[in-house]
Amino acid sequence: MESAILRSVNYNAYFGDNHVCKDVNISIPKNEVVAVMGPSGCGKTTFLRGINRMHELIPNATAKGQIFLNDEDVMEMHPIFVRLKIGMVFQRPNPFPNLSIYDNVIAGYKLNGIKLPKAERDRIVEHSLTRVALWKEVKDSLNKKGSFLSGGQQQRLCIARAVAMEPEVLLFDEPTSALDPISTSTVEELFHELKKNYTLIIVTHNMQQAARVSDRTAFFYMGELVEFDDTKQMFTNPRDVRTQNYITGRFS
Amino acid sequence: MKDIHIKFRIGKSIFFQAFAILLSVSCVIPLVAILLYILDAGFKTIRTNGFQFLTNLPKPVGEAGGGIANALLGSIIIITVASVVAIPFGILCGIYLSENRKSRWAYWSRLCVDILQGVPSIVIGIVAYFWLVKPFGGFSAFSGSMALAIMMLPIVIRSTEETLKLLPDSLREAAYALGMPFHRVILKVIVPCGISGILSGVMLSVARIAGETAPLLFTAFGNPYVSMRLDKPMQSMPLLIFNYATSPYNDWHDLAWGASLVLLVWVLLLNILTKIIARRWKVQF
Amino acid sequence: METPSGNKGNRLKRSQRHIKFESFFRRLLSVVGLSMIVLVIGIMITLVVQSIPSLKASGAGYLWGKTWDPVADVYGAYPFLLGTLLTSFLALLISIPFSFGVAVVLGEYYPKGWLPDLLKNTVELIAAVPSVIYGFWGLAVLVPMVRTIEVKLGYEPIGMGIFSSSLILAVMVIPYAATLGRSLIQMVPSMLKEAAYSLGATRWEVVKSVIFPYTRSGLFAGVLLSLGRALGETMAVTMVIGNTSLIPKNIFSPGNTMASVIANEFTEADHPVYLSALIELGLVLFLVTVVINMAGKKLISGFTNE
Ligand SMILES: Nc1ncnc2c1ncn2[C@@H]1O[C@H](COP(=O)(O)OP(=O)(O)OP(=O)(O)O)[C@@H](O)[C@H]1O
């Protein structure tokens, strides 16, 4: 695929002897939303964390294979550079509890020791918060601690934090599973907005959500990438019987 | 018949509850007795010697108006030097232990910290004597500081480790995901979030060594004059109390009571402050 | 929409520097962590090496030798071993009912409220008071009291001695068993207690037949920690034990513990074997306290992992 921004080639991940991702080959086009689905424990999170080299932070976790970001092998780069280019949002909102909302947004700069002029910082904060539709809600309480916000607001703050670093790809691991329905729909609307500038990969257990927000869907089963296709195609006419079983709820 | 039996059991239960309350409340008696006695004797000294008590040198037996300036200054210097060494070292070691929970070397390191925590202070004094006094030809304030630093380490290390272990992994991951390098994740995120626990460990360790005497007997040794030199013997509060309390002179006993009051207030304030810090500075998740 | 920052080059340069510092920091942490092992091994080696002259001169008889006479160059540690054991065990005997009382009251009867909180904080403060101050107070207040008791009981009225030391030590070690006991008692599952209550047990019966058996090993660990503390306590004991190298005849006799002999005689030890004999005492003290503390910690971790 020509415009693939992210491409994995025979990617394998292990926890000790436990082979969790098996020869994953996937190629993700730029500015698309990709949903990753599959039963619990099939290796979705592991694959996602492999992309920005978070996987190897776990003791005795290892990985093999290649993951290309714009034809540069992520596995050969230093993890710090990888993570600056590929942002991540976690299942539970995790704003820094010791920082204000303002500082949380520019945490990637502040905590990395990158000095920016005040005007520039203000611009980044406003821009990022606007992007995640949080600016209006918090612009008068930027100095409050991030942990004062509601769960949904915290999650959007975390997205703003990732967006502020201007990454190329954003990874989401079940970003709405800890949120209420209203916050969930706010975050889902964000995906459409963010897609204009970034490529999004979203792990989700919620098939409706995948259908609503994604352009393409990847289906993992027992560590293998079983099927990767246009979302509509996948939900209406899956090629693999395992995908079909999953979609029709024949196993969970 | 059965009724009486039940009443008896209930009575017994009440009796033991009252007994336990009595026992636990009487634990407080000696502490209160000590506090009152020292308040009384200490204030008497300060009243007769005036507040110059804090700024005067001890006088020979028979002369009025002695003070504890040398001990106060000495204690401050010795404790400061000990803290400068032990606090950063202890915090770094605590970080090492909490970051390497499963490694074999960390296991041995942790075991050694546990051992060190139980080593009697007098033994630390002996060891400091052979490491820092004998090779350098004489008692010195510095050797005393190092002996105290060794006593501080386990307290600082364990409180740092315990605090950092309780921080959620999600914090670490949030930091890593922003492309932060290991040292910044630790120093800018992990340590600031655990600061209340780390600080209370630090304060506790300072309070603990402020009253330590045994490790100083063969290291800082004591000095009747004001000295600021780390390579020479130096007086300290607990040493002064020990020496004067065991002397046969009443004047000196009075000085020792005054010094005891100052030391006790100092140590108790540090302990209370620790509790306040632990509560106030706690980072809410 | 425009992109907010043109600082990408800056960011990457900074990261280059971070990468170098990162490995330096990791190495620094390891060095600091491993230096604790070096420190403890160093302490052990120093004690052993410095004890060698005494080991050579007195051999194994050192521990059982009944006379300690530096002038005649005879060193037997028995009087101090006995003194240490007597003071420590007597102190434990006195303090255990009190610390268990505190543990039960704070752990089971009144776990919440300002009064119990006050009691808890006060008991913790007992451990904060410097030991010289205990010693001084003991010398001024306790010793005269013990002297009157001795007169009443018909012993020689010295005041200073094993008994006075034990009293002071008993106060000092209360918090160790008490705070540990309290937190362990609070960990007893309420399921177990409720089961007993539902069978009609009284409060005391629950304490006796559910809480104590369940926390037994942990309470014992608290006693071990208190013992470790009592064995090594130096200053308070030195000030009230009377400092004699004779074997104590009864619990009111003056004596010496291992720690108090070292404190008293270390700076006076004017020849190598004398000094070395004192250090050998330190070595014995070190080994005994390490074993006791480790056993206590092992018990606690076994308890809390269950
Ligand atoms: N930290 C870990 N250490 C060891 N094994 C792990 C760890 N995390 C996950 N695993 C193993 O890897 C496998 C895949 O886990 P992963 O978290 O990737 O699944 P998942 O598809 O994200 O599941 P879920 O839908 O429940 O989030 C699991 O079977 C699990 O046993």
Ligand SMILES: [Mg+2]
């Ligand atoms: Mg997952």
